[in-house]
Amino acid sequence: MTRIAVILGSTRPGRNGAAVAEWVYDNAAGRDDAQYELVDVADLGLPLLDEQVPPSMGHYSRPHTQAWAEKVASFDGFVFVTAEYNHSIPGALKNAIDFLYAEWNNKAAGFVGYGSAGGTRAVEHLRLVMAEVQVATVRAQVALSLFRDFADMSRFAPGPRRAEELGLVLDQVVAWSNALAPLRRVSAG
Numbered sequence: 001m002t003r004i005a006v007i008l009g010s011t012r013p014g015r016n017g018a019a020v021a022e023w024v025y026d027n028a029a030g031r032d033d034a035q036y037e038l039v040d041v042a043d044l045g046l047p048l049l050d051e052q053v054p055p056s057m058g059h060y061s062r063p064h065t066q067a068w069a070e071k072v073a074s075f076d077g078f079v080f081v082t083a084e085y086n087h088s089i090p091g092a093l094k095n096a097i098d099f100l101y102a103e104w105n106n107k108a109a110g111f112v113g114y115g116s117a118g119g120t121r122a123v124e125h126l127r128l129v130m131a132e133v134q135v136a137t138v139r140a141q142v143a144l145s146l147f148r149d150f151a152d153m154s155r156f157a158p159g160p161r162r163a164e165e166l167g168l169v170l171d172q173v174v175a176w177s178n179a180l181a182p183l184r185r186v187s188a189g
Helices: 017-029 061-071 091-098 120-134 159-180 181-188
Strands: 003-008 035-040 077-085 105-114 137-144
Touching: 003 017, 003 159, 017 035, 017 077, 017 105, 017 159, 061 091, 077 159, 091 120, 105 120, 105 159, 120 137, 137 159, 159 181
Parallel strands: 003 035, 003 077, 077 105, 105 137
Antiparallel strands: none
16 A cells, blocks of 8 residues: 655754644545654754765665665655744755665655745645655645644644545555656666
8 A cells, every 4th residue: 555654854842743644644644545654853953964875876884874765665655744944844854865875766745834924835836845855746745834723823724624634635645656666666676
């Protein structure tokens, strides 16, 4: 069965992203089109990129990199939950992506952004990063506003249409993940 990771990218104490990622995961887990797993970058314990050779070489020397590579390789697609920090993605998320290369290739990704502008600028940056590691990004996305989707800008309270938007993101990620399966088989063989 298709495996999709819901990746929470913010590691900041008191982050709003934990509630958002749990909402994404809870909605996804109720579906029967894929297996979903919540992956929290804060739980990975990754230092700043500390591999001596570029990830595209595929020679991972550190146990934390090897464990992360195994985790990412086990998925067919991703839904990234990202905050918007200074018009971009959290540094911890970028660092986690930068550790690997081939493990991302020929998979699909969708996005749930949050912030004062709905996380849209962070998602745009994340789309560029994903393109470089050969991940196909889907068009649909969820853009959660701190002003409309959070009470007091801190308690997640999405409107009912947000679940519909998320459903479309999940539909597209699963469809693209399945469509890219032949490419993953060719590159693995």
